[in-house]
Every structure is written in structure tokens, then in C-alpha cells.
Amino acid sequence: MPPVLLSRRLDPLLGVFTGVFAYYLYESHPRNAVPPEERLTALIKWKYNKWRNEREQRLTAGNDDEIDLKALAVEVEK
Structure with a gap:
């Protein structure tokens, strides 16, 4: 076995x-x-750069709507 x-x-x-x-x-x-631009390493680099740029855009867009943690803490204590 x-x-x-x-x-x-x-x-x-x-x-x-x-x-x-x-x-x-x-x-x-x-x-x-x-050709070098059609190899797997080029595709991986392109996808990684695309993901990183999208992530940075999401993170910077999220800073506009900052949450007031003190206000949330007061609500939780109630």
C-alpha cells in the first residue's frame, strides 16, 4: 500500500x-x-504592475472617506 x-x-x-x-x-x-515581449516573464511583470497600480488607486481613493475612529468608539460604548 x-x-x-x-x-x-x-x-x-x-x-x-x-x-x-x-x-x-x-x-x-x-x-x-x-519575442521577449511575449514571454511569460514579461506577462507576469505586466500583470504585477497593473495590479500594483490598481491597488494604489484603491488605497488613495479610500483616504478621502476616512472613518472617525473616536466617533465609532463612542457609539460602541453606548
Whole structure:
């Protein structure tokens, strides 16, 4: 029975490793000639910068409606 339990954990890891390695080989092979702006690293950087800008906009927009914590504390004490 231990080989079955071992394979349940190793099969997904092997699958993820194989997929990541295959994608790396696809991007790095000279025959495919993937331009640098279409690689996965460029996509990740773009998405991260987009998320960070949206987050900054949300945080700065939230400062206009500051909550008066003292007033809330007084209401809770009532």
C-alpha cells in the first residue's frame, strides 16, 4: 500500500514539473523564436504592475472617506 500513497503525492508534482519544464523548453528553443515581449516573464511583470497600480488607486481613493475612529468608539460604548 505505501507505493500508492507515494504516487498520489508524486504524480501531481511530476506533472507540474513536467509542464513547467516543457514551457521553459518551448520559450528557450531557438526554432520557436518567441519575442521577449511575449514571454511569460514579461506577462507576469505586466500583470504585477497593473495590479500594483490598481491597488494604489484603491488605497488613495479610500483616504478621502476616512472613518472617525473616536466617533465609532463612542457609539460602541453606548
